[in-house]
Amino acid sequence: MSRRVLLLSSALTLCAGLLGTTPAAASASAGVAVSVAKVRATPAKQSGACPTTVGFSAVLSAKGKGTVRYRWVRGDGSKGAFKTAKVRGAKRIVVKDRQTFERSTSGWQAVQVAGRKGLSAKARFTVTCAGPLIVYDNRHPLPPSGETAPVEAAASVTASPASHNGACPVTVTFTGTLQVSRVPAKASYQWVDDAEGESAPQTAEFGRNDPRTRTVSLTLPVTNSRSGWKAIRVLGEHGHDSGRATYSVTCQRQESPVDVAVEAEWTEYAGRCPTTTNIYGARLKAKTGPLDVTFRWLDDKGNAGEVQTAHFTKNREVRYADSLQRGYEASAEGWHGIEILTPVRHVVTYPYRVTCDQDEPAIRWANLPIPYVEHDDCGNGVQYGGKGRIELPAGPARDLSWTVLFDGVRVDTGTLTFPGGTGTRYDVTPSVLIAELNKSGTHHVTIRAGNASMTTRIVLVCV
Incomplete structure (x- = not known):
């Protein structure tokens, strides 16, 4: 049968x-007409000291009701992360990206809209590096300047671990060193990511009695094999950008003595917000016994729950983690999951996407x-x-x-x-x-x- x-x-x-009041979520909507224009690189031609950055922008015009997903595609084969815009009526969106370059190069970037064939027009660029690569770091400090000279600022970044081959998840920590040529001073900067582009600008303030060096950091939880980089762009006429801090993660899956299933009320939601979802207690089933398993809830934002222990007395025995309820007041996407800590570390995830629409x-x-x-x-x-x-x-x-x-x-x-x-x-x-x-x-x-x-x-x- x-x-x-x-x-x-x-x-x-x-x-x-x-x-x-309740939920909302949606993916790219067929009811939205989209066009992309004014795709530009700024500056399109650049000659000077490296590392340096090039900014990219485009105007996305959308009409209709729904959501649009888009990303940047690059001539070297790399792609940015998909981003989402909600549309109701006619809307113009300026979409941006930024990339860091350490050597002379040329190429292009274009915008890809999910669910539609082809790419936008290409923004072509050329970078010509004059002289040797200069990065000011702890081993090569930024020279001090006099009281009447403009304040210069510089950045460097390292990734730790820069390479990982083994069990996942793993957290990659990016440590940036900011330097100024004299104090007091303010240094404005932004993180640049190979997939996400540029972050919002931030400012580090150096008091008159402070050292000329400041440390900033970011963490990146990685659950699957991937590689990439982050850098720091120093804003202002007298800024010296960092180079790329590259990382490479290769996740090796070891055979786990416990099977894990994580399920939730929904994977995608579109509608009124706030809304909630119930993430049902993860189901843990032993492949052998007796066995002790430690685990915790984890999400893509790096939030981790308390460590729990499940004791199995025999093969095929089943235990459950406590259920969770999550609320959403705005559009969001990511994953929740269970991280098995021992005896073999691994993560089982459940994706979600929320698109809020109050009408x-x-x-x-x-x-x-x-x-x-x-x-x-x-x-x-x-x-x-x-x-x-x-x-x-x-x-x-x-x-x-x-x-x-x-x-x-x-x-x-x-x-x-x-x-x-x-x-x-x-x-x-x-x-x-x-x-x-x-x-x-x-x-x-x-x-x-x-x-x-x-x-x-x-x-x-x-x-």
Whole structure:
């Protein structure tokens, strides 16, 4: 018999109740028209001391309602990180990037919009380095200047570890050394990253009795193999930029004696904010026993929970971490996860993306489908059930279309007629849809209402 999973289609029933504020999330929207113009490098031609930086900018014009995801693509094959902009009506966005160069070079950068073919026009640039590379650091201090001379400032950066080959996650620490030619002084600077571009400017103040050197630092949690660099750009006419502090992380996966599954209420959300998601207690299953496992919650921002211990007395025994609830008041994306500390260190993550839109409904689960199922008799069918909930804010009467999708395929659709007035709640009540499955796998259920949506990941493991 083929494996079958019973999933939700939907009938909609109106439930009384006032609306509380709730979530929002979306990816690049097909309802937004986008064009990119005025792609420029500043300066396009540069000759002088190195290291130096080149800035890049473009004007992204968007019209419609939804979100746009974009990134910078470079002639050397590297790519920046995707960034997101929310659009309602007509909007012009100036998008920027900056790169540090240590030697003479030429190339180009262009903007890529997710979901659309091709690139924007290319901003071409040329850097010609005059003389040897000069970086002022602890071994090569910036010379002092007289009281009447302009204040000069310089920076250097190191990465530690610069190279890592082993268990992940690992934290790379970037330590910057700022120097000024005399005190008192102020030095304005910004971090430059190969993927993220330039940070917001920062200022270091040096008092009259302070040393001419100041240390600043950044940390970068790395969970997967990657390489890159960071540098410091010193702002102002008399600034000397740092070189690139490069790093390379190669994650070696060791066989772990414990299987970990982390699931949550949803992976993507678009709608009203603030909203919450429940991250269900990570499921830990021992491959051998007896066994002690230490672990903690972790996220991509570097936040870590308290260390917990699970004791397993035998093989295939299961333990659960405490569940978490996370709230979001603004658009965000990243991951939550469980970091196994011992006996073999590794991280299992669960991604999320939130796109807040206060004019859209909020979508939640009234009764959540079980997000992780381990079943020993898939041939007889595994039944998932759930009840979605669509909440509309107070406002004028309106019709609202809704759709339920399973793995991107529409399984039900309809229209809500909202009478207006106070906030109203609609429940999405499951009926039965049979989806034929041939093996264990990961599936996604999405509820859409207008431009709001919620997507939940469901994992079926047939044992």
